[in-house]
Amino acid sequence: MNSNKEVNIYSTEIDRNLLNKLLIFPYPAIFKDLKEILHKIINDNVYINGKFKVKLYIGDTRDFLENWKGEKFDIVYQDAFSPQKSPKLWSVEYFRLIRKVMSYDGILTTYSTSTPVRLSLYENGFKIYSYKHEKVREGTIASLRNINSLLEIDMEQKRILSSKGEPIRD
Ligand SMILES: C[S@@+](CC[C@H](N)C(=O)[O-])C[C@H]1O[C@@H](n2cnc3c(N)ncnc32)[C@H](O)[C@@H]1O
Numbered sequence: 093m094n095s096n097k098e099v100n101i102y103s104t105e106i107d108r109n110l111l112n113k114l115l116i117f118p119y120p121a122i123f124k125d126l127k128e129i130l131h132k133i134i135n136d137n138v139y140i141n142g143k144f145k146v147k148l149y150i151g152d153t154r155d156f157l158e159n160w161k162g163e164k165f166d167i168v169y170q171d172a173f174s175p176q177k178s179p180k181l182w183s184v185e186y187f188r189l190i191r192k193v194m195s196y197d198g199i200l201t202t203y204s205t206s207t208p209v210r211l212s213l214y215e216n217g218f219k220i221y222s223y224k225h226e227k228v229r230e231g232t233i234a235s236l237r238n239i240n241s242l243l244e245i246d247m248e249q250k251r252i253l254s255s256k257g258e259p260i261r262d
Contacts, residue, residue, distance in 0.1 A: 100163075101146045103133075104153040111150065153181060157189040164195035170202035175209060175260050183260045184212045191216045191236070200234040207250055210234075211259040214247040221245065 105111060111134045119127045133139045139146045149156045153172075168190055172181035180186060182204070190200065200218070202209070210220045210232060218234040221242035233242060250256045 096143065099144045101144070102149065102156075102165075103146065104149045104151065104156050106150075106152050108150060154186065154189060157193055160193050164198065165193050166195055166198045168194060168198065168200040170200055170204070174204070175206065179260060180262065182209050182212060183262050184215050185262045187213050187216045187218070191218070194236065196236050198235070199239075201231065202234075203229070203231045205230050205232055207257040208260050210245065210247060211251060211257065214251065215259050219244055220247050 115131060115134055129139055129141075133146055133148050137148045137150065170181075170190075172178045175182040194200070200213070201223070204210075205222070213232075213234045214220055218236060219238065221233040221235065221239055221244055223231045223233045223242060233239070238244075
């Protein structure tokens with residue numbers, strides 16, 4: 093891996109009020125440095141430190157994905173509450189947009205282990221892996237290519253057994 097490679101991190105947030113609240117939140121002194129970074133990201137929508145660049149898109153993630161024209165993403169951190177709370181960010185249609193912007197070698201990580209979420213990814217051609225680590229509860233890694241070091245879930249079997257659930261649709 094080329095350690096001089098630029099690392100570009102894109103984050104999306106639809107709730108402007110939440111961002112405003114973070115600007116006045118009384119962080120403990122120990123967070124001083126992080127608070128300055130966070131305020132810069134919220135105020136300028138960008139923070140650069142050496143090879144690291146963080147960009148904030150304020151708006152709907154789906155608009156961001158539909159309009160994305162940049163390089164393909166290597167890692168997607170899927171941290172969107174839950175399918176019950178934000179169904180638009182866990183559906184087959186959503187993961188179709190994610191697939192379009194991901195590199196073939198990329199991975200998507202999520203804390204969700206729900207079969208409907210995994211089926212929504214699987215329907216878009218993702219292979220589904222269980223990820224477990226000491227002291228951390230099980231999560232999911234989805235990838236377009238094989239990852240031999242991880243345990244692949246037999247999604248075809250889950251798809252056939254509809255008692256396991258259906259993919260989530262818009
Ligand atoms: C679980 S939180 C993620 C928090 C963030 N990853 C962090 O660690 O601070 C989910 C966030 O998604 C935002 N959200 C919900 N629907 C969205 C959408 N359609 N587009 C962008 N952000 C959305 C919510 O306002 C909420 O702040």
